[in-house]
Amino acid sequence: MRTYLVTGGAGFIGSNYIHYMFDKYGDDIRIINVDKLTYAGNLENLKDIEDKPNYTFVKADICDKDAIAKIFAENDIDRVVHFAAESHVDRSIKEPEVFVQTNVLGTAVMLNSAKAAWENEDGSFKEDKRFLHVSTDEVYGSLPDDPNAYFYETTPIDPHSPYSASKASSDFLVKAYVDTYRFPAIITNCSNNYGPYQFPEKLIPLIINNCLAGKNLPVYGDGKNVRDWLYVMDHAKGIDMATEQGRFGERYNIGGHNEKQNIEIINIIIETLQELLPDSDPRKANVTKDLITYVTDRKGHDRRYAIAPDKIKAETGWYPETMFKDGIKLTIQWYLENEDWMKNVTSGNYQKYYDDMYSNR
Ligand code: NAD
Ligand code: TDX
Numbered sequence: 001m002r003t004y005l006v007t008g009g010a011g012f013i014g015s016n017y018i019h020y021m022f023d024k025y026g027d028d029i030r031i032i033n034v035d036k037l038t039y040a041g042n043l044e045n046l047k048d049i050e051d052k053p054n055y056t057f058v059k060a061d062i063c064d065k066d067a068i069a070k071i072f073a074e075n076d077i078d079r080v081v082h083f084a085a086e087s088h089v090d091r092s093i094k095e096p097e098v099f100v101q102t103n104v105l106g107t108a109v110m111l112n113s114a115k116a117a118w119e120n121e122d123g124s125f126k127e128d129k130r131f132l133h134v135s136t137d138e139v140y141g142s143l144p145d146d147p148n149a150y151f152y153e154t155t156p157i158d159p160h161s162p163y164s165a166s167k168a169s170s171d172f173l174v175k176a177y178v179d180t181y182r183f184p185a186i187i188t189n190c191s192n193n194y195g196p197y198q199f200p201e202k203l204i205p206l207i208i209n210n211c212l213a214g215k216n217l218p219v220y221g222d223g224k225n226v227r228d229w230l231y232v233m234d235h236a237k238g239i240d241m242a243t244e245q246g247r248f249g250e251r252y253n254i255g256g257h258n259e260k261q262n263i264e265i266i267n268i269i270i271e272t273l274q275e276l277l278p279d280s281d282p283r284k285a286n287v288t289k290d291l292i293t294y295v296t297d298r299k300g301h302d303r304r305y306a307i308a309p310d311k312i313k314a315e316t317g318w319y320p321e322t323m324f325k326d327g328i329k330l331t332i333q334w335y336l337e338n339e340d341w342m343k344n345v346t347s348g349n350y351q352k353y354y355d356d357m358y359s360n361r
Pocket of ligand 1: 007009010011012013034035037038039040060061062063082085086087088102135136137189192193194
C-alpha cells in the first residue's frame with residue numbers, strides 16, 4: 001500500500017485533494033496529513049474521512065525539522081505532496097516574513113527530510129519515491145492584455161508579490177535538489193482555483209459571502225485584471241497525474257483555459273445566486289449589482305494570468321474537465337448548503353482581518 005505524506009491537507013486545495021484521492025484509490029492508499037492549522041487550516045474540511053483507518057492527521061509546522069523527521073522515521077513514505085504554504089497575496093503585502101518562513105524554509109525542511117529518508121548510502125534514491133511540489137502560475141509574473149500571450153513552462157520566472165517571490169524561491173529550491181542530488185521531485189504551477197472549502201479571503205468565496213450578507217463587493221482597481229480559473233477537483237486530478245506520470249526535475253503548468261476579468265466573475269456570481277436562491281429567501285432581494293464597489297487597487301497588482309497547459313496534456317493526458325459555468329454553480333450551491341462552515345470560518349479573527357484589510361481601501 002502506497003503511503004502519502006500530504007502537507008497543508010487541512011487547507012482549501014489540500015482537503016479537496018485528500019477527498020479526491022480517497023474517492024479514487026479507496027483503501028489502496030494511506031494518507032498522513034501534516035498541517036499546522038493556521039487561520040487557513042480547518043479540520044472540518046475533512047470531517048467525513050477523519051475516522052478512516054488509512055488516514056492520519058498530525059498537527060505540526062513544516063518548519064519544525066524534528067516533527068517532520070519523526071513522521072519519516074515512523075512511516076515508509078512513498079509520496080510527498082507539498083501544499084502547505086501561506087497562500088494569500090494581500091496578506092503577503094502586509095506581512096511578508098511569515099511567507100518566507102513557511103513557503104521557503106518550510107519547503108527546505110520538507111525537501112531535506114525526504115532526502116534524508118529516501119537516500120541510499122551511495123547517494124542514489126530508493127525506488128519509486130516522489131516529491132510533488134504544488135506551486136502557482138504567479139511565479140511567472142504578469143501577462144499583457146494580449147489574448148495570444150500565455151505562461152509556458154519556459155516563461156522566465158518573474159514574481160512580483162512577496163507571496164509569489166516566496167513560491168518562486170521554493171520552486172528554485174526544489175530545482176536545486178533535483179540538479180544537485182538528482183532528488184525525485186516534480187513541480188506543478190497552477191492557475192487560480194475555485195470550489196468548496198475555499199477561505200473567504202479569496203475573491204470567489206468572499207464575493208459569495210458578501211452577497212449573502214448584503215455587504216459591498218470590493219473590486220480592486222478597474223476590475224479588469226484577468227485570472228484563469230480552474231475547478232479545484234481538476235487541479236487535484238492534475239496533481240495526481242503529474243505525481244505518477246511526470247518526469248523528475250520538470251515543471252508542469254496546470255490551468256483551466258478559462259480567463260475572466262474579475263468584474264465578470266462578480267457579475268456571474270450575482271446572476272447565479274439570483275438563479276439558485278428561492279424567491280422566499282429574504283437575502284435574494286439584496287443580491288444585486290448595486291453592491292459592487294470599486295476600491296483602491298492591490299499594490300503591484302498583476303494584470304493578467306493565463307496558463308498554457310499543453311505539456312501536462314501531452315505527457316499525462318490531463319485537461320480541465322469542468323466548464324466554469326458548471327463549476328461555479330457547484331461551488332455556489334456548496335456554499336449555500338454549508339452555511340455553518342462559512343459561519344464558523346468567518347467568526348472570530350476573520351472579522352478583524354476584514355476590517356483591517358478593507359477599511360482603508
Ligand atoms: P490555503 O491557505 O487554503 O491552505 C494552506 C494550508 O497550509 C492550511 O491548511 C494551513 O494551515 C497550512 N499551513 C500553513 N502554514 C503551515 C506550516 N508552517 N506548517 C504546516 N502547515 C501549514 O491554501 P490553498 O489555496 O489550499 O493552497 C495550497 C497550495 O497550492 C499552496 O502551496 C499555494 O501556493 C498553491 N496554489 C494555490 C492556488 C489557489 O488558487 N488557491 C493556485 C495555485 C497554487
Ligand atoms: O476583495 C477582493 N477584490 C478583488 O478585486 C479580492 C480578495 C481580490 N480581488 C482581485 C485580486 C485578483 O486580481 O481578484 C483577483 C483574485 O484575487 P485572489 O482571490 O486574492 O487570488 P490571486 O491574488 O489571483 O491569487 C490566487 O491564485 C493564485 C491564490 O490566492 C494564490 O494562492 C494562487 O497561487
